[in-house]
Amino acid sequence: xxxxxxxxxxxxxxxxxxxxxxxxxxxxxxxxxxxxxxxxxxxxxxxxxxxxxxxxxxxxxxxxxxxxxxxxxxxxxxxxxxxxxxxxxxxxxxxxxxxxxxxxxxxxxxxxxxxxxxxxxxxxxxxxxxxxxxxxxxxxxxxxxxxxxxxxxxxxxxxxxxxxxxxxxxxxxxxxxxxxxxxxxxxxxxxxxxxxxxxxxxxxxxxxxxxxxxxxxxxxxxxxxxxxxxxxxxxxxxxxxxxxxxxxxxxxxxxxxxxxxxxxxxxxxxxxxxxxxxxxxxxxxxxxxxxxxxxxxxxxxxxxxxxxxxxxxxxxxxxxxxxxxxxxxxxxxxxxxxxxxxxxxxxxxxxxxxxxxxxxxxxxxxxxxxxxxxxxxxxxxxxxxxxxxxxxxxxxxxxxxxxxxxxxxxxxxxxxxxxxxxxxxxxxxxxxxxxxxxxxxxxxxxxxxxxxxxxxxxxxxxxxxxx
Numbered sequence: 339x340x341x342x343x344x345x346x347x348x349x350x351x352x353x354x355x356x357x358x359x360x361x362x363x364x365x366x367x368x369x370x371x372x373x374x375x376x377x378x379x380x381x382x383x384x385x386x387x388x389x390x391x392x393x394x395x396x397x398x399x400x401x402x403x404x405x406x407x408x409x410x411x412x413x414x415x416x417x418x419x420x421x422x423x424x425x426x427x428x429x430x431x432x433x434x435x436x437x438x439x440x441x442x443x444x445x446x447x448x449x450x451x452x453x454x455x456x457x458x459x460x461x462x463x464x465x466x467x468x469x470x471x472x473x474x475x476x477x478x479x480x481x482x483x484x485x486x487x488x489x490x491x492x493x494x495x496x497x498x499x500x501x502x503x504x505x506x507x508x509x510x511x512x513x514x515x516x517x518x519x520x521x522x523x524x525x526x527x528x529x530x531x532x533x534x535x536x537x538x539x540x541x542x543x544x545x546x547x548x549x550x551x552x553x554x555x556x557x558x559x560x561x562x563x564x565x566x567x568x569x570x571x572x573x574x575x576x577x578x579x580x581x582x583x584x585x586x587x588x589x590x591x592x593x594x595x596x597x598x599x600x601x602x603x604x605x606x607x608x609x610x611x612x613x614x615x616x617x618x619x620x621x622x623x624x625x626x627x628x629x630x631x632x633x634x635x636x637x638x639x640x641x642x643x644x645x646x647x648x649x650x651x652x653x654x655x656x657x658x659x660x661x662x663x664x665x666x667x668x669x670x671x672x673x674x675x676x677x678x679x680x681x682x683x684x685x686x687x688x689x690x691x692x693x694x695x696x697x698x699x700x701x702x703x704x705x706x707x708x709x710x711x712x713x714x715x716x717x718x719x720x721x722x723x724x725x726x727x728x729x730x731x732x733x734x735x736x737x738x739x740x741x742x743x744x745x746x747x748x749x750x751x752x753x754x755x756x757x758x759x760x761x762x763x764x765x766x767x768x769x770x771x772x773x774x775x776x777x778x779x780x781x782x783x784x785x786x787x788x789x790x791x792x793x794x795x796x797x798x799x800x801x802x803x804x805x
Contacts, residue, residue: 340377342777344368344758345596345640346738348650348672368670368738368758370636372775376766379628380777381784386622388599392431392592397438399590399605404614406607409439409522412587413446416520422540423524425456426466427649429598430526433472435590439522440478451514452479454488455523455544458551458718460680461488487514491548500583505576507554510547511584520587527591527604527615529567529623529785531655531725532559533574536591537612538581543718546580554580555717556710559724566656567624567790569616578609591615593622596640596780617792623780624787631662633773634765636758637669637781645676647737648688653781654726654735659789660776663732666765669781670738670758685743689750691715692723696751698730734768736761 346368372380389395400409413419421439423432443450452471454462462470467486471479479486489512490496497510498517515521523544527536543551558564558573565571586608593602593615601622604615635657639650650671657667673685695702706724709715715724729735737747737754738761747754755761766773778784 340372340374340380342370342372342380343779344370344636344670344777345638345779346670346672347639347641348645348674366672368638370758370762370777372762372777376773376775378630378632378774378776380779381625382779383596383623383625383784385595386601388595388601389603392434392600392603393437395600395603396435396590396605397441399603400438400442403588403606403611404604405610406588409442409588409605410446412520413442413448416446416448418518418520419443419448419450420515420518420521421450421452421524422455422515422521422545423452423470424526424540424544425454425459426462426470427459428526429594430524430592431600432470432524433475434600435524435592435603436471436475439524439590440475440482440484444482448520450482450484451518452484452486453512453515453545454486455525455540456489457543457546458489458491458548460678463678485514487512489545491546491551494547497547503576503579503583505557505572505579507550507557507576507580509542509550509580509583511541512545515545516584519585521585522588522590523586524590525592526594527612528593528619528783529616529790531566531652532564532577532721533568533571534612534616536615537589538578538586538609541581541584541586542577546584550580551718552713552716555721556713559717559721560707560710560728565789566659566785567620569613569790569792571791581608593619596783598641613792620785620787620790623783624785624790627660627786627788628776630774632660632665632776633662633769634666634668634762634775635661636762636775636777637667638779639671639782640780645674645685646683646688647671647673647686647739648722650782651722651726653778653784654729656785657778657781658729658733659786660778661733666734666736666768667729668736668738668758668761668765672740673743674740675742684746685739686746686750686752688719689723689752690746691719692727693750695727698727700731703728703731736765
């Protein structure tokens with residue numbers, strides 16, 4: 339009998355990595371006993387040690403690019419600099435990375451702006467801004483006369499028209515960013531269900547208009563070639579092309595371990611530096627396919643993560659690769675919800691958008707696709723629940739969550755419980771005593787190595803791939 343530890347965490351993403359004192363970070367987990375004869379695989383990655391000093395690591399990276407000129411060289415020929423950081427729902431430790439960038443900008447004597455790549459997410463509150471950027475950095479921005487801006491996707495007057503991408507995405511860029519001839523993004527690189535996060539993604543959807551976001555998302559989110567690890571897939575390719583059109587020259591991407599600590603910082607020319615960061619990520623978190631599809635997949639969520647299943651549930655699409663159609667996907671996510679300046683959001687917020695299409699059937703998924711085409715569905719919100727819904731048309735999702743989420747889950751039509759043991763026993767009864775089980779404790783990071791697509795076209799039906 340194997341006793342396995344399953345992370346079950348929901349720490350505030352802005353506090354993860356804010357302190358170097360690990361004793362201040364509470365770790366939550368569940369335990370599950372799986373008979374040896376049923377356990378197909380339990381995938382626990384070997385993570386490198388975190389860097390010693392994040393700010394100094396960033397400073398070194400800026401002058402040791404993996405491709406392209408040093409940051410100081412780019413600054414020398416620049417007139418004005420746009421520094422773009424990710425938002426409050428991303429755990430990138432901007433407060434520790436910004437000092438190195440601001441030092442270089444100040445030394446070069448260049449005017450600059452700082453912009454938050456919040457896309458269509460509501461703006462950061464004053465407390466969010468203070469946590470994300472840091473008090474010292476905010477004081478420095480004021481001293482240097484560097485304004486801070488957030489994206490305003492529905493304010494047409496805030497954008498400058500750039501052009502149309504080769505895939506048909508019309509591009510309007512936030513004008514305060516467009517006015518700068520040197521643009522750098524600072525974010526987290528990881529594989530995700532759009533292909534990869536970080537890099538040019540801070541431009542699209544980060545600092546572009548509603549029309550640009552919706553055009554890109556509606557066209558490419560439902561594509562079978564937009565999947566976990568598909569760096570060469572249509573959505574990620576369009577993102578990087580748009581970022582190039584918008585004049586993104588360089589990116590700084592950090593890799594964060596499953597405790598939210600920086601384990602690498604990679605700077606260089608767009609899109610090459612981001613690509614190298616993703617390759618490094620895959621070296622750590624991609625795993626060898628066990629050789630056969632499981633009947634049951636058990637997934638955990640870990641900090642850094644968010645308080646909403648809308649974000650923690652990304653791993654449903656990654657686990658899809660190793661779970662047979664008809665199998666059971668047990669997803670543990672406490673999802674306690676979050677309070678913001680614009681209101682309180684329950685743990686299953688935005689997942690209720692799938693309610694009109696329940697139960698998840700192929701016929702109802704056709705309705706989803708028609709409503710995407712008719713713009714009935716806003717794909718900024720649909721970009722996560724639609725891929726999860728598609729998985730649910732082929733596999734049974736069993737959510738293990740907090741009791742406070744059970745009523746909303748039942749109203750939506752999501753099968754949920756508070757007990758992992760109950761969920762596992764039910765799945766074993768469904769699939770029989772010979773059921774094969776795979777455990778992915780860090781599902782949001784993990785993907786089978788055979789599904790990594792850096793250049794070649796992704797598989798037409800990736801969920802059918804074995805090895």
